[in-house]
Every structure is written in C-alpha cells, then in structure tokens.
Amino acid sequence: MKLIFSRTRRMSKLATAVAMASAMVIGANSVSADEFPDRPLTMVVPAGTGGTNDRAARLISRYLAEELGQPIQVVNRPGGGNMLGHVYFHQQPADGYTLMRTTGFPYITVNQLVQGANFEIEDFQPVNLSDIGTSIIATSNDSRFSSIEELIAEIRENPGTVSIGVQPTSTDMINLAIFLEALGVNRDDVRVVTYDSGGPVRNGIIGGQFDVGAIGDQGMQARRDEFRTLMVFSEEPSQVWDAPHVLEVAESEGIEYPRVVSGHIQGYFVHTELMEAYPERYAKIVEAFQRVSENPEAIADHEGQDLGIDWVGPDASRELMLRQHEVINDPELLELVRPN
Numbered sequence: 001m002k003l004i005f006s007r008t009r010r011m012s013k014l015a016t017a018v019a020m021a022s023a024m025v026i027g028a029n030s031v032s033a034d035e036f037p038d039r040p041l042t043m044v045v046p047a048g049t050g051g052t053n054d055r056a057a058r059l060i061s062r063y064l065a066e067e068l069g070q071p072i073q074v075v076n077r078p079g080g081g082n083m084l085g086h087v088y089f090h091q092q093p094a095d096g097y098t099l100m101r102t103t104g105f106p107y108i109t110v111n112q113l114v115q116g117a118n119f120e121i122e123d124f125q126p127v128n129l130s131d132i133g134t135s136i137i138a139t140s141n142d143s144r145f146s147s148i149e150e151l152i153a154e155i156r157e158n159p160g161t162v163s164i165g166v167q168p169t170s171t172d173m174i175n176l177a178i179f180l181e182a183l184g185v186n187r188d189d190v191r192v193v194t195y196d197s198g199g200p201v202r203n204g205i206i207g208g209q210f211d212v213g214a215i216g217d218q219g220m221q222a223r224r225d226e227f228r229t230l231m232v233f234s235e236e237p238s239q240v241w242d243a244p245h246v247l248e249v250a251e252s253e254g255i256e257y258p259r260v261v262s263g264h265i266q267g268y269f270v271h272t273e274l275m276e277a278y279p280e281r282y283a284k285i286v287e288a289f290q291r292v293s294e295n296p297e298a299i300a301d302h303e304g305q306d307l308g309i310d311w312v313g314p315d316a317s318r319e320l321m322l323r324q325h326e327v328i329n330d331p332e333l334l335e336l337v338r339p340n
Helices: 002-023 052-068 083-091 104-113 148-157 171-183 198-207 221-226 246-253 272-277 279-293 296-304 314-327 331-335
Strands: 041-045 072-076 098-103 124-132 135-140 163-166 191-194 212-216 227-232 265-271
Touching (some): 041 052, 052 198, 052 265, 052 279, 052 296, 083 098, 083 265, 104 314, 148 171, 163 171, 171 212, 171 246, 198 221, 221 227, 227 246, 265 272, 265 279, 265 314
Parallel strands (some): 041 098, 163 191
Antiparallel strands (some): 098 265, 135 227
C-alpha cells in the first residue's frame, strides 16, 4: 500500500509538471527556449563501450547536436548492473544538460528494488523508449550444443560443466534464472560469467568464450550468421529466430513455466524534475528527439546498425516503463537476480 500511495503522489506531481511543460510556463530559474542550450550537453551511458546503448547514444548524439546546436559528449559509467551510471545521472543537475541512454527495464527497477538504490523509477522521465527486445539463449557455430535439449541434458547430467555468459540483473538474467528454477536446476550447477554490457556477451557467444549466452536480441540480428540460437524467451513462436520458444520447451520437458518477462526496454531519459523546473527546455529536448526519429537519414543509419529509432514519445514510454516495473515487482522473482 505504501508503494501505491507513493506512486499516486508522484503521478499527481508528474501530471502537474506535464501541464506546466505544455503551457510553456517559465519559472524564475528558466531561460528562453531560444537560449537553450548555450553549452555542450552530456549523454550518460551506464554501460561499457560497444553495447547497444553505447552505439545508439553515439549515433543519435550526432543528429541531436545538429538539432540543438551544441555538441553532445557520450560518457560511459558502467558497473553494478547499470546502477553506477544511473546513480551518476541521478546526481546531475536537472537542467537539461545531462541526458541518458539506458536499459530502463529492468535495470532501474532492479537497482531500486533489489540493490537499494537511493532513487525511484519515477525520478526518470523517458523521452523515447525506442528499443524493445527479446531474450534468447545462443551459442557459437562451433559449439558442442546444437539444441536446447542437449544443453538441458548436459546441465542436469554434469553439474558445473556448463558456462553461461550474461549481464547481471538484466532481463536476460531474470529469464535465465526463471528457466533454471523451472527445470529444477540450482544456479550453482552452472558457471555464470557476468559482463557489464551486452557487447562482451555478444562477442563471447560468437567467439565461444563460454558455452552459451543469455542475451537480448537487439544487436544480434545483424550477426545472425555468426552464432546459433537455441531458444527464445517468448510466449509465441518467433518470427525472427529459428528456435523453439520457452513455453514449447517447457511443454516438451513436462514442466510448469511461471512467466515470461519482457525483453530489455531501452531508450533516452531526462530527469523528471526537468519537466517542472525547466518546462521549455524539456519541450525543446522532446521536439529534437522527435525530429531525429523522423529524419530519413537518421532512420537509415539506425536500421543499418540494427538499432531502434521509432518514435514512441514520452507518455507512452512512461506508461510502458511503469507497467513493466509492476510485472517484476515480486519479492520471489526479484530474489532470483539478487547479487550474491
């Protein structure tokens, strides 16, 4: 009840802030839209270089710089399941000069509910959540595993021999943990190799640095000939990947499967406080992102790198983020990804 009451108060404040932004009310500490920005901006990426968030941030920053008339520096702050970067962003002034590209779900949720972060999900306002992925289990083309059934048999018959690459506290880790528990397998019976971003996991899968990897399919489609997909964490057959979905596997194994968690939801954020403190700046940032998302050249560049750029907008993005937050706001489920 406390969580619901807290959210009600915050959503009331948010509604007020949105109205102020729409009315373009200028507070005493605001500047005119024409003057903002008058210096370079920063785009925080709470992950290492080479991953989807890093590549997307660097690509879109070029186009945003043209729209806003100022350069944008991308700053990587990896660590702690994206928590270090989220904390860093949260601590910056809510003046519009610090943006963020991150995996809003599940990292912000897990940071808050599992890792004890000093922020709440309502503190982050999505501008556009343009990448929604699906978790998969994949392996190298030279792998000893050619099917998910072979992988399951090896885990059960030879505990401790299978290594799995994954990002800790990620959606992929959540789905992997649910899958292993449904199989009746203790996580100590597999060797989990963790990385701070998706890039190393992708490269590790393709290079055979571990037996299999649990990874979001964003960034994988462009390299689909370089690895083998064993299973897709979806409720329906995949239109993209030639592999069984997890509910098919559960049925063939004769096990109950509790839930399939949505894949990573990635995109761009500002501080929620910005909407009230500097409504004109917030409006200008949103307009810049929308124009870039509708720019044919930017669209072609993003599609060429297997990156999403579809315009979802702040309202629908926030609704999606909060809905998924509630999906995994379950103590038993969150315990599956609690850091040891």
